[in-house]
Amino acid sequence: EAQVTQNPRYLITVTGKKLTVTCSQNMNHEYMSWYRQDPGLGLRQIYYSMNVEVTDKGDVPEGYKVSRKEKRNFPLILESPSPNQTSLYFCASSLGSTYNEQFFGPGTRLTVL
């Protein structure tokens, strides 16, 4: 089944404790992206990647890191999480050509205490 998977689905952590949210897709998609969803703000892009070893900042990259060592994986790293990073996070992927549908993962609910 074609899908985007994220782990964990739920995470509660404390300020400053490094964490990684994994994202994997099995569709051989070139383009991958991370969004965060906050009430009243919709979804906003954090980082994106157009292919292996090619990543760039989105609209809200502060406090986040990403890597793309393999085509299928695009982990989101929070080196020192803070309470303002409490949010719902989505990974998405697409073939990369214009107008291709973006497929979203199931979301990760992160709470930073």
Add this chain to the structure above:
Amino acid sequence: AQTVTQSQPEMSVQEAETVTLSCTYDTSESNYYLFWYKQPPSRQMILVIRQEAYKQQNATENRFSVNFQKAAKSFSLKISDSQLGDTAMYFCAFMNPTNIQGAQKLVFGQGTRLTINP
């Protein structure tokens, strides 16, 4: 920068009624794409319908249709014969294909929480 505005935070209708969700956007581009996504309580993002700006004909997908007014920069979603399963958060989104980042970046509105009552 492009912006997308959904002015209705919440809406509620009775089952089988027709409901229209509003969306406006701001862009200086002439070629772009617009989308409506549905997010049910499961939180999964589901593509409902999409519209290419260069197409004058409004997109339709079964009970879902859009009213695309390019000059007014308006992109509303109409749900006919609403069903309980339509209860969800609905997001309007914009994509600008004219630059490398924009070609795959979705700019979302704030969302409209739609409740279908039995």
